[in-house]
Amino acid sequence: xxxxxxxxxxxxxxxxxxxxxxxxxxxxxxxxxxxxxxxxxxxxxxxxxxxxxxxxxxxxxxxxxxxxxxxxxxxxxxxxxxxxxxxxxxxxxxxxxxxxxxxxxxxxxxxxxxxxxxxxxxxxxxxxxxxxxxxxxxxxxxxxxxxxxxxxxxxxxxxxxxxxxxxxxxxxxxxxxxxxxxxxxxxxxxxxxxxxxxxxxxxxxxxxxxxxxxxxxxxxxxxxxxxxxxxxxxxxxxxxxxxxxxxxxxxxxxxxxxxxxxxxxxxxxxxxxxxxxxxxxxxxxxxxxxxxxxxxxxxxxxxxxxxxxxxxxxxxxxxxxxxxxxxxxxxxxxxxxxxxxxxxxxxxxxxxxxxxxxxxxxxxxxxxxxxxxxxxxxxxxxxxxxxxxxxxxxxxxxxxxxxxxxxxxxxxxxxxxxxxxxxxxxxxxxxxxxxxxx
Amino acid sequence: xxxxxxxxxxxxxxxxxxxxxxxxxxxxxxxxxxxxxxxxxxxxxxxxxxxxxxxxxxxxxxxxxxxxxxxxxxxxxxxxxxxxxxxxxxxxxxxxxxxxxxxxxxxxxxxxxxxxxxxxxxxxxxxxxxxxxxxxxxxxxxxxxxxxxxxxxxxxxxxxxxxxxxxxxxxxxxxxxxxxxxxxxxxxxxxxxxxxxxxxxxxxxxxxxxxxxxxxxxxxxxxxxxxxxxxxxxxxxxxxxxxxxxxxxxxxxxxxxxxxxxxxxxxxxxxxx
Numbered sequence: 001x002x003x004x005x006x007x008x009x010x011x012x013x014x015x016x017x018x019x020x021x022x023x024x025x026x027x028x029x030x031x032x033x034x035x036x037x038x039x040x041x042x043x044x045x046x047x048x049x050x051x052x053x054x055x056x057x058x059x060x061x062x063x064x065x066x067x068x069x070x071x072x073x074x075x076x077x078x079x080x081x082x083x084x085x086x087x088x089x090x091x092x093x094x095x096x097x098x099x100x101x102x103x104x105x106x107x108x109x110x111x112x113x114x115x116x117x118x119x120x121x122x123x124x125x126x127x128x129x130x131x132x133x134x135x136x137x138x139x140x141x142x143x144x145x146x147x148x149x150x151x152x153x154x155x156x157x158x159x160x161x162x163x164x165x166x167x168x169x170x171x172x173x174x175x176x177x178x179x180x181x182x183x184x185x186x187x188x189x190x191x192x193x194x195x196x197x198x199x200x201x202x203x204x205x206x207x208x209x210x211x212x213x214x215x216x217x218x219x220x221x222x223x224x225x226x227x228x229x230x231x232x233x234x235x236x237x238x239x240x241x242x243x244x245x246x247x248x249x250x251x252x253x254x255x256x257x258x259x260x261x262x263x264x265x266x267x268x269x270x271x272x273x274x275x276x277x278x279x280x281x282x283x284x285x286x287x288x289x290x291x292x293x294x295x296x297x298x299x300x301x302x303x304x305x306x307x308x309x310x311x312x313x314x315x316x317x318x319x320x321x322x323x324x325x326x327x328x329x330x331x332x333x334x335x336x337x338x339x340x341x342x343x344x345x346x347x348x349x350x351x352x353x354x355x356x357x358x359x360x361x362x363x364x365x366x367x368x369x370x371x372x373x374x375x376x377x378x379x380x381x382x383x384x385x386x387x388x389x390x391x392x393x394x395x396x397x398x399x400x401x402x403x404x405x406x407x408x409x410x411x412x413x414x415x416x417x418x419x420x421x422x423x424x425x426x427x428x429x430x431x432x433x434x435x436x437x438x
Numbered sequence: 439x440x441x442x443x444x445x446x447x448x449x450x451x452x453x454x455x456x457x458x459x460x461x462x463x464x465x466x467x468x469x470x471x472x473x474x475x476x477x478x479x480x481x482x483x484x485x486x487x488x489x490x491x492x493x494x495x496x497x498x499x500x501x502x503x504x505x506x507x508x509x510x511x512x513x514x515x516x517x518x519x520x521x522x523x524x525x526x527x528x529x530x531x532x533x534x535x536x537x538x539x540x541x542x543x544x545x546x547x548x549x550x551x552x553x554x555x556x557x558x559x560x561x562x563x564x565x566x567x568x569x570x571x572x573x574x575x576x577x578x579x580x581x582x583x584x585x586x587x588x589x590x591x592x593x594x595x596x597x598x599x600x601x602x603x604x605x606x607x608x609x610x611x612x613x614x615x616x617x618x619x620x621x622x623x624x625x626x627x628x629x630x631x632x633x634x635x636x637x638x639x640x641x642x643x644x645x646x647x648x649x650x651x652x653x654x655x656x657x658x659x660x661x662x663x664x665x666x667x668x669x670x671x672x673x674x675x676x677x678x679x680x681x682x683x684x685x686x687x688x689x690x691x692x693x694x695x696x697x698x699x700x701x702x703x704x705x706x707x708x709x710x711x
Binding site: 373 | 489493504576579581583647650659666676684687691
């Protein structure tokens with residue numbers, strides 16, 4: 001395929017994905033609840049973001065490919081549109097074509113033991129289904145699988161000439177490491193300025209970081225509300241969306257803070273009324289669950305509602321809803337880059353666990369179980385999260401000390417054929433029964 | 439176990455230096471048993487004592503908002519003579535006189551017990567997660583530092599740092615086995631003082647990480663292992679299985695096409711490398 005063919009084909013797919021979200025937004029508009037309005041607002045931000053990328057591709061304007069942990073506040077401050085290379089598995093895994101795409105990736109010869117979230121973008125790049133950006137930010141962390149994507153890009157006819165920069169993540173997590181990563185971010189800004197023609201104005205960055213601080217403060221306020229018994233929200237609202245809104249589209253935009261304000265308002269109303277995650281008549285929260293991973297986006301609608309209705313189990317906290325962040329000191333360019341480095345090297349979800357030291361697993365479990373009154377911890381055991389699988393023993397021992405049951409399943413969060421949903425449900429049910437949680 | 443002894447001495451010296459430079463300082467000593475301490479408190483202490491959450495509108499004072507300054511540390515030693523058991527030191531304004539304020543806040547818990555060992559470290563660290571155990575007091579769920587709220591109802595009943603300190607002394611001494619002495623330092627003077635204190639205790643975090651790594655290793659979990667596909671004896675077998683799977687899938691597609699049926703995947707997997 002030549003450049004033009006890739007442009008046409010990728011644009012068609014990108015628009016297809018955009019239209020899928022537009023359809024979801026229409027459906028959400030039919031929900032006459034405050035939570036329904038929240039979904040609509042989130043999808044509007046997402047659609048706006050997608051449309052901006054479409055406009056860039058169609059009109060040859062600069063835009064970049066990157067990741068949520070590349071300090072997206074910097075992109076926003078530079079007025080630089082971007083999309084996430086792993087966007088489909090992270091944000092659009094409910095799209096109807098997902099399983100076909102996974103099949104296609106398998107046909108290319110990629111091992112079924114390679115994380116599906118990495119296999120899919122490789123498949124999209126190799127088959128001309130992903131828009132080719134002006135410049136690209138690579139990811140050398142959290143896992144060894146992510147750099148495989150760069151190896152593919154290096155050899156792809158259309159992508160190989162796209163300039164690429166990847167921040168080098170140090171192994172340690174001390175002050176020296178944060179300072180080093182801040183310098184890496186500074187070099188990333190120079191790279192983006194060189195290849196996109198956009199510039200970073202410090203005053204604008206300060207404005208964006210201050211707004212980002214407002215967003216994150218509201219997120220923490222919201223998380224406190226989830227400590228209530230019953231928790232005002234479960235899997236359907238709050239956790240994953242909070243992550244997406246704060247890090248995946250326009251980080252540090254007033255619309256994001258406004259979304260969180262409404263989220264807090266919704267949750268406060270539910271807490272005041274003593275309402276739990278479900279509005280189903282007679283429903284009661286029976287099990288408070290910590291789902292220690294990404295949500296099973298590929299089959300979320302087939303599993304999560306079942307957990308709630310069948311067992312009264314509420315996902316009170318999950319890996320992406322967790323809030324380990326600290327705010328950004330906006331007093332100078334250096335302090336902002338330093339604190340963005342800390343957030344993106346040490347705190348961002350999955351990065352915190354997979355790049356981080358194993359103590360993050362045990363420390364987070366200890367804090368979350370106590371603060372959120374968790375009844376049990378589920379480590380889904382996503383096939384791509386081999387780093388986490390290496391710490392299952394630590395997690396289990398920590399839970400044992402805390403007196404909280406721990407379940408490790410073993411599945412693919414995006415591909416429901418890996419472990420069938422029935423099997424996952426069976427394992428979950430046996431666990432709840434066996435541990436006397438039901 | 440002398441890993442944190444230097445930090446404990448530095449914290450006490452820091453506290454003393456602030457007192458000497460004229461900061462408001464209040465010191466109280468309560469070496470009593472946990473149940474005696476608890477019985478003197480006008481608030482409940484223990485699991486479920488603060489069942490709800492304290493909303494912004496119900497907050498009398500906020501402590502340790504990151505914009506105001508925040509620091510939290512837990513240090514321990516097997517030498518009880520390093521600390522004065524039951525001592526609570528407050529440097530800076532107290533809660534009752536700070537209604538509506540957002541105070542900078544540092545909290546250092548210093549624990550000691552002759553039988554404490556590195557393997558106890560993780561259990562000891564758990565001690566500062568108070569959860570719902572102090573009525574009228576909510577510590578936000580944050581991975582670093584400390585950010586908390588005192589409710590208006592508790593403030594009306596005189597909630598102050600003396601009560602908070604007594605509650606913490608009682609909870610830790612009661613729940614954490616092996617702790618025979620405990621001292622607490624609270625600082626609310628200024629953001630700069632809190633920042634200076636956090637620098638005093640900073641290196642304790644790195645030592646704590648090393649202790650954890652070693653104790654997990656003793657329990658059979660080596661967190662620094664070096665193992666990947668390239669170092670695995672079965673790499674060839676995995677590669678062969680992968681090739682077989684690809685062949686099967688491609689043959690299935692060919693036979694589907696020959697039979698005239700729709701392929702399961704509408705996108706042709708043409709590599710662009």
